[in-house]
Amino acid sequence: MSRRPPSEPSLTRRALLQRTLLGAAALGLVGCDRLSENDAIIQLIGSAETLNLKAQRLLAGRESLAVEYPASMISPVFRPNGTVDPQTALYRQLAAYDFTDWRLTVDGLVQTPLELSLETLRGMPSRTQITRHDCVEGWSAIGQWSGPVLGDILEQAGVHASARYVVFHCMDQLDGEHDYYESIDMVEAFHPQTLLAHSLNGEPLPVGNGAPLRLRVERQLGYKMAKYLKGITLVEHFDDIQGGRGGYWEDRGYTWYAGI
Amino acid sequence: MPGRSSDKSITRRLRHRLPVRVWHWVNLWCLIVLLLSGLQIFNAHPALYWGSASSFDAPWLEMYAMRAADGSINGMTALGPWQFTTTGVLGYSGESVGGFPAWATLPSYQFLSMGRLWHFFFAWLFAISGALFALYALLSGHFRRNFWLDGRDWRALGQDVIHHLKLRFHDHADKYNGLQKLSYLSVVFLALPLMIVTGLCMSPTINAAAPWLLDLFGGRQSARSLHFITAFSLVLFAVVHMVMVLLSNPLRQLRGMITGHMPRESSSSDPESPS
Numbered sequence: 001m002s003r004r005p006p007s008e009p010s011l012t013r014r015a016l017l018q019r020t021l022l023g024a025a026a027l028g029l030v031g032c033d034r035l036s037e038n039d040a041i042i043q044l045i046g047s048a049e050t051l052n053l054k055a056q057r058l059l060a061g062r063e064s065l066a067v068e069y070p071a072s073m074i075s076p077v078f079r080p081n082g083t084v085d086p087q088t089a090l091y092r093q094l095a096a097y098d099f100t101d102w103r104l105t106v107d108g109l110v111q112t113p114l115e116l117s118l119e120t121l122r123g124m125p126s127r128t129q130i131t132r133h134d135c136v137e138g139w140s141a142i143g144q145w146s147g148p149v150l151g152d153i154l155e156q157a158g159v160h161a162s163a164r165y166v167v168f169h170c171m172d173q174l175d176g177e178h179d180y181y182e183s184i185d186m187v188e189a190f191h192p193q194t195l196l197a198h199s200l201n202g203e204p205l206p207v208g209n210g211a212p213l214r215l216r217v218e219r220q221l222g223y224k225m226a227k228y229l230k231g232i233t234l235v236e237h238f239d240d241i242q243g244g245r246g247g248y249w250e251d252r253g254y255t256w257y258a259g260i
Numbered sequence: 261m262p263g264r265s266s267d268k269s270i271t272r273r274l275r276h277r278l279p280v281r282v283w284h285w286v287n288l289w290c291l292i293v294l295l296l297s298g299l300q301i302f303n304a305h306p307a308l309y310w311g312s313a314s315s316f317d318a319p320w321l322e323m324y325a326m327r328a329a330d331g332s333i334n335g336m337t338a339l340g341p342w343q344f345t346t347t348g349v350l351g352y353s354g355e356s357v358g359g360f361p362a363w364a365t366l367p368s369y370q371f372l373s374m375g376r377l378w379h380f381f382f383a384w385l386f387a388i389s390g391a392l393f394a395l396y397a398l399l400s401g402h403f404r405r406n407f408w409l410d411g412r413d414w415r416a417l418g419q420d421v422i423h424h425l426k427l428r429f430h431d432h433a434d435k436y437n438g439l440q441k442l443s444y445l446s447v448v449f450l451a452l453p454l455m456i457v458t459g460l461c462m463s464p465t466i467n468a469a470a471p472w473l474l475d476l477f478g479g480r481q482s483a484r485s486l487h488f489i490t491a492f493s494l495v496l497f498a499v500v501h502m503v504m505v506l507l508s509n510p511l512r513q514l515r516g517m518i519t520g521h522m523p524r525e526s527s528s529s530d531p532e533s534p535s
Contacts, residue, residue, distance in 0.1 A: 032296070036367040036374045045381035052380060060469035067471050075313050132312060132480065134464050136372065138305040139314040140480050219465045253373035259465030260380065 046255070053257040060259075062187050066218035069130045074201060075141040078133070080208030083180065086172035086228055094171070099212040104196070108167070108233035111158030118212050122198055124148040129193055135222040136254065145216050147197035151190040154234075159186075163234040167241060168215055168226040174248065182226040183238050183246040183256070184217055193218045196229065221258040223249045275522040280402065283393040284517055290386035291494065293378055294455075296366035298491060299359070300375030306351075306359030308488055312479035320485070323359040325352040333357075387456050394448065406436060407445050413438035429508055443497065451494055458487040 035041045086092075094102045099118050106114040128146040154166070166189045170180035188194060195216040198205055205211040210227025217224045224247070238244065243251025250256045276284075307319035322338045323346070335351030337344045347353070353361035362368040366378055397403045420439040423429070436444070460466045461473045461483035477483040505513045516522035 033367045033369070036371065036378075042374075042377065045377045048377070048381040048384055051384055056463065056465040056469070060465045064468040066464060066468045067474060069312065073312060077316075079314075079316065132464075132467075134462075134480065136304070136376075138301065138484060139307075139309075139316070140312065142313045219468045221464065249373075253371075255373075255376070260460075260463035 049255040049257050052255075052260055056259045057187070060219065062190075063192070064219075066131050066193055069132065069142050071130060071144065073142050074130060074144055078141050078143045078200060078209060079135075079139070080206075081135055081137075081222060083172035083174055083227065084208040086207075087176075088171055088173055090230075091171040091228060095207065095211070102212055102230075104213060104229060105231040106153060106157045106234075107231070108235050109160035109163035110154075110234055111160065112156070114153070114157050116153070118198065121148060121196065121213065125152065126198075127193070127195055128199075129195070129216075129218070131193070131216070131218045133222055133225070136249075136258065144199075144201045145195055145197040146199040146202075147195040147213070147216070149192065150194045150196055150215070151192070153196065153232075154189060157234075159234055162236050165235050165238055165246070167233045167235055167238055167246075168229055169231040169233065170226050171228040171230050178242060178248065178251075180226060180228070180248045181242060182215065182224055182248070183235075183241075184220075184224065188217055188220065191217075191219065219259060223247070223254060224258050274520040275516040276520050277400075277402070278520065279393065279396045279400075281517055281520055283389055283396075286389050287386065287393075290382050290389065291498070293366065293382040294386060295491060295495065296364065297375045297378035297382070298487075300365040300367065300370075301372060301379060302488065303359040303365060303370065304372045304375075308485045309481040310478065310485060311481050312474070314481055321488075323351040325357040383456070383459065390452055390456075397448070403445075407441045409438055409441050413441060417442075427507075429504070443500075447494070447497055451490055451497070454490045455487065455494070458483045458490065462487065 086095075102118055104114075104116045104121065106116070126146050126148050128144060130142060130144045132140050132142050134140050150166070163186070165183045165185055167183045168181060170182075172180050174180060184194075193216070196213050197210075197216050198213050200206065200209050205214060210229075213229045214227040215225045215229065235241075238246045242248075245251045246256045247254070306323040307314070307316075308321040309315055309319050319338070320340055324336050324338075326334050326336050328334050333347075333352050334345050335347040335349065335353060337346045337350045349361055350359060351357070356362070356370075358370060365375070367374055417438045420437050424439060457473065458477060461477055462480055467474055467480065474480060474483070477486055512522055
């Protein structure tokens with residue numbers, strides 16, 4: 001211990017210990033935050049996504065179905081999340097005319113590009129399912145969804161063998177600048193419960209929940225289930241779409257695989 | 261008597277064998293990261309429910325902020341019918357609204373996607389190292405030798421509880437008592453596996469693969485609640501565990517868990533048995 005002039009209060013052992021502990025705690029926090037900003041670390045801890053995808057696909061297979069619930073378990077209010085009232089000019093205009101001018105386009109790596117009106121989609125053979133919606137934030141809600149099975153529409157368009165992903169383009173912008181979008185692979189796209197839902201609880205889809213048409217991918221989290229759809233594109237890669245990570249939230253750090 | 265033998269080989273004289281020590285410290289770091297990143301994830305929606313879906317108007321636990329009459333903001337925690345002001349810790353801390361405070365989450369600021377990356381990476385590490393350890397402990401006889409409760413342990417359990425309540429601890433260098441055995445066994449074979457299974461039960465894909473898990477825990481929101489409760493029972497275990505170590509020659513105990521060897525105490529001639 002170094003000698004101090006008598007006027008200066010000496011650091012007691014207890015105070016020293018306290019300061020050391022506080023310092024270590026502060027350093028630990030700063031350290032963890034720094035690590036979370038380091039690209040190599042993000043890549044390392046992010047590698048668990050591949051492990052999650054492979055392990056879960058192995059356990060769940062292609063066809064295992066999400067649990068379907070009895071009507072008595074439908075949530076009284078199906079909580080809308082993300083965009084709940086799109087302000088884009090395109091959306092406002094289409095909504096003003098009850099989406100009569102709205103068309104869903106199906107293009108990209110398909111034999112026959114399609115343009116489907118809401119009336120056409122409502123007239124197609126549909127599936128109705130009461131499923132649980134799990135938000136990445138942690139909450140869940142149960143709702144009854146109706147609409148054509150995505151696989152049927154893809155078969156109608158004739159998917160090219162080189163297509164690996166289905167990209168969904170939306171009419172809403174969460175940040176007022178970038179269109180929401182999402183993507184799923186062919187396993188999820190041809191899953192029997194993957195729907196383009198036009199109804200919730202027997203009523204036309206409310207604006208808050210994605211009118212006129214939204215995606216249901218029942219084995220993944222809520223942010224995969226794009227609302228306010230306007231187009232579907234089949235692609236081999238999604239590197240050249242917006243941030244290149246396959247979705248609005250994926251471009252902002254969320255994992256592309258959202259099975260957990 | 262477990263471990264007491266005339267065999268004086270090095271391995272017999274170790275207090276803790278290498279797999280025990282490696283797993284102990286790997287597990288400690290996994291649990292710290294899992295807890296902090298778990299609280300980050302919890303903070304994205306700081307409310308817990310029972311059943312399949314969230315009954316937003318009736319969570320059994322909720323943390324939120326509320327503006328008081330004088331304009332100041334209070335952090336609140338509601339547990340069932342009770343409400344507590346928890347400003348500075350839960351609900352509102354460091355001038356931000358949220359469940360747990362910045363010092364308890366990873367990263368310290370609200371960053372759900374990053375919390376999830378940390379959580380799932382360390383969940384794999386935790387699950388793999390835990391499975392390897394459980395396998396070792398069963399096959400090597402570590403559990404049978406040191407943690408299996410015999411008739412005498414069961415009969416002495418009441419005494420153990422009374423002694424612990426009176427804060428009278430024996431420095432039992434040669435053998436764990438029944439209460440210790442029970443708590444270690446329930447952590448390794450109950451609480452830790454429960455963390456993994458309730459965690460998996462929150463995954464919609466795993467729900468499709470194994471719907472019976474949802475039935476077992478009473479729905480996804482129940483599984484989320486049980487995940488949280490079990491996590492805090494592990495925090496409680498860690499606190500008690502550390503207090504016990506601190507009360508029974510901490511440096512000697514720490515040395516035992518790092519090097520494997522524990523210096524004998526002058527008055528004791530016990531061999532360093534539990535291995």
